[in-house]
Amino acid sequence: MDVAIRSNIESLKTITEVTWQDVLETDCEGVKNKLLLEDDYIKLLDSLPKQIKNSILEPLGVSKTTELPRPLANQTKMDILSIGYLKEFTSQLTGEIAIEYLKDGLVQSGFWESVEKTSKLNRTIYAFMLSQIDVELLQMCYLVSRCEKFAYEEYLLLMDMETIFDPLKQAQLRQIEQMGIVDPTITIDLINGILERYESSSSTNLSSTCLKILHYNNEILIFILRESQRGGLRTFQKYIVDMNADLIVFRFSPTLKDLRVRAVSVVKEEVYLTIANNIIINLDQRLPANYVKRSNGNSIEVFQTFLQTLLVDNVPGVELNLIELVTPLPGKPLITVEKKSGEISLIQSLEDTSRKVTLSLLIPDSTVKKVKVSFAVNKKKHIFTFYFSEVSEQIYITISGTGGGSQKKRSLVALLHDHTDARIVESRER
Numbered sequence: 128m129d130v131a132i133r134s135n136i137e138s139l140k141t142i143t144e145v146t147w148q149d150v151l152e153t154d155c156e157g158v159k160n161k162l163l164l165e166d167d168y169i170k171l172l173d174s175l176p177k178q179i180k181n182s183i184l185e186p187l188g189v190s191k192t193t194e195l196p197r198p199l200a201n202q203t204k205m206d207i208l209s210i211g212y213l214k215e216f217t218s219q220l221t222g223e224i225a226i227e228y229l230k231d232g233l234v235q236s237g238f239w240e241s242v243e244k245t246s247k248l249n250r251t252i253y254a255f256m257l258s259q260i261d262v263e264l265l266q267m268c269y270l271v272s273r274c275e276k277f278a279y280e281e282y283l284l285l286m287d288m289e290t291i292f293d294p295l296k297q298a299q300l301r302q303i304e305q306m307g308i309v310d311p312t313i314t315i316d317l318i319n320g321i322l323e324r325y326e327s328s329s330s331t332n333l334s335s336t337c338l339k340i341l342h343y344n345n346e347i348l349i350f351i352l353r354e355s356q357r358g359g360l361r362t363f364q365k366y367i368v369d370m371n372a373d374l375i376v377f378r379f380s381p382t383l384k385d386l387r388v389r390a391v392s393v394v395k396e397e398v399y400l401t402i403a404n405n406i407i408i409n410l411d412q413r414l415p416a417n418y419v420k421r422s423n424g425n426s427i428e429v430f431q432t433f434l435q436t437l438l439v440d441n442v443p444g445v446e447l448n449l450i451e452l453v454t455p456l457p458g459k460p461l462i463t464v465e466k467k468s469g470e471i472s473l474i475q476s477l478e479d480t481s482r483k484v485t486l487s488l489l490i491p492d493s494t495v496k497k498v499k500v501s502f503a504v505n506k507k508k509h510i511f512t513f514y515f516s517e518v519s520e521q522i523y524i525t526i527s528g529t530g531g532g533s534q535k536k537r538s539l540v541a542l543l544h545d546h547t548d549a550r551i552v553e554s555r556e557r
Contacts, residue, residue: 131238132182135260139209142262151265153216158208165199168207175210176249178241179256183207214252216265220272222251228271228343229254229264270339270350274376279387280420282400284407287415287554288497288514289527294461297496303414304516307382311347311410315340318349321405325398338374349377351402355393375399383407386418417525423550424521433524433549437498438474438490442546445539447473448510449499455492462489465499502539509535513551527554 147153162168169192172180180192183206189195195203217225226242233239238257245253258264284307286300318337326333335353342348355373375394378387383406388399400418407416425433437447449465450473466473477487495515501508511528526540540551 129178129182129185131236132179132256133186135256135258136182136206136209138260139213140205142209142212142265146262147212147216150262151216151269152219153212155212155215158211158215162204162208162211165197168199168204169195171211171214172207175214176245176253176256179210179253210252210256213255213260216269217251217255220251220268221275222247224272224275225251225268226254228268229258232258266339267341270341270348271343273374274348274350274378274389277376277389279376279378279389280396281422282386282388282403282418283421283424283518283523284384284386285417285419285516285518285523285525287417287525287527289415289512289554291415300415301516304384304518307380307384308407308410308414309382311383313340313347313349313406313410317409318351318406321402321409322351322353325402325405345381347377347379347381347383349379351375351377353394355391375402377403377406383410385421417554419523419525419552423552424518424523425549427520427522429548430515430522430524433543433547434490434495434498436543436547437500438487440472440474442542444503445542446501446503446508447498448501449473449497450490450495451497452490452493452495454489456489461496462493500539502535504535504538511536511539514554524549524551525554526551 144155147155162171172183173192181190183203184190184192184195187195187203230239233242233254236257242250242254242257255265255268284304286304288297288300291297291300315337318340322335322337325331326335333354335351338350338352340347340349351374352372353375355371373391373394374389376389377399378389379385386403388403390399403418404416407414436442437445438450440446447466449463451461451463453459453461464473464477466476468476474487477490478485494517497512497514499510499512501510503509509528511526514525514527516523516525526536528536536553540553543549543551
């Protein structure tokens with residue numbers, strides 16, 4: 128144990144102040160300003176767990192800080208200062224999270240029981256001093272601790288079916304919606320390439336970089352540092368103006384099916400969703416990825432209300448033009464019915480008892496894949512398509528089509544929501 132602590136003191140002394148400050152975001156000047164007198168060093172040493180304090184005292188042949196030879200040797204001061212940096216660093220962390228991250232290594236080395244017995248006040252720094260300290264370990268603990276403090280938006284991976292007409296391809300994409308992507312390989316180089324292309328193509332004049340990718344707690348964590356806006360900071364001596372940088376955190380499930388995102392409010396949703404979608408597309412160019420908010424799902428009951436409302440043309444200015452469904456008939460054939468006459472509704476086209484046409488009876492037992500509607504604005508009709516995906520007993524309704532512009536699309540979404548309570552999301556623009 129003493130050997131491990133002593134080894135870590137030497138490791139801490141190899142970490143430069145620049146690294147402490149710029150990588151680990153530790154206030155080195157604040158630590159040094161508290162160590163102006165020799166008594167300040169002694170005070171810091173006395174605040175440390177007994178085992179760490181002894182690792183500095185014993186090589187000097189003393190057992191108490193009052194027995195230390197004065198003036199303190201520079202080597203002793205450097206030892207205390209390096210632990211002071213670590214103590215300041217750990218003060219930023221959520222101790223339970225950092226210790227949980229270190230636990231596996233501590234169990235393997237046989238030190239976990241000793242850490243558990245340490246007082247809560249000193250447990251975090253003691254856990255570090257018994258681990259194998261390096262910059263990588265410290266940064267990982269810092270990022271994991273920070274990310275657990277954030278609130279996240281939750282998203283679900285769907286496929287944009289707007290340009291997919293092959294039924295077999297559609298079925299394959301539906302399978303990916305249900306299962307996700309098996310063993311995805313995501314690297315820092317991949318992410319940085321996506322970021323570079325995004326900032327360039329969007330002409331943002333901002334810089335962004337992938338700090339780390341971490342497989343942790345059954346998630347793939349991606350940490351991106353991105354400039355957000357120009358801002359100033361009033362210090363005592365001067366006013367500093369520069370580009371603020373903020374952390375964007377992606378937390379993917381192992382198959383990328385589920386996503387949680389953290390970003391500050393000034394970062395528009397379009398930014399991080401484009402990055403997330405491009406991660407999928409760069410893994411497989413054939414996948415039309417479209418992450419949507421999980422909260423935008425609809426219950427089966429709401430979806431049925433939405434569908435029935437369209438079937439009976441019960442929304443002013445909205446008419447059903449096409450319905451595509453997988454029927455319960457043998458072989459589960461895909462049937463598409465499109466309205467060609469403006470005189471009668473589509474549902475009337477499906478019910479002609481004189482000719483024994485009763486296709487409407489198939490609808491309740493079928494899986495509806497998409498519908499097209501016409502939306503009348505100022506006596507002009509605009510065509511929009513709705514696609515349906517069922518994931519985890521929720522139905523996601525996606526609207527696509529530029530028929531008349533984005534404002535008319537949003538007006539239609541609002542109108543249908545008012546009549547059916549359905550949540551509708553827009554397909555990703557290409």
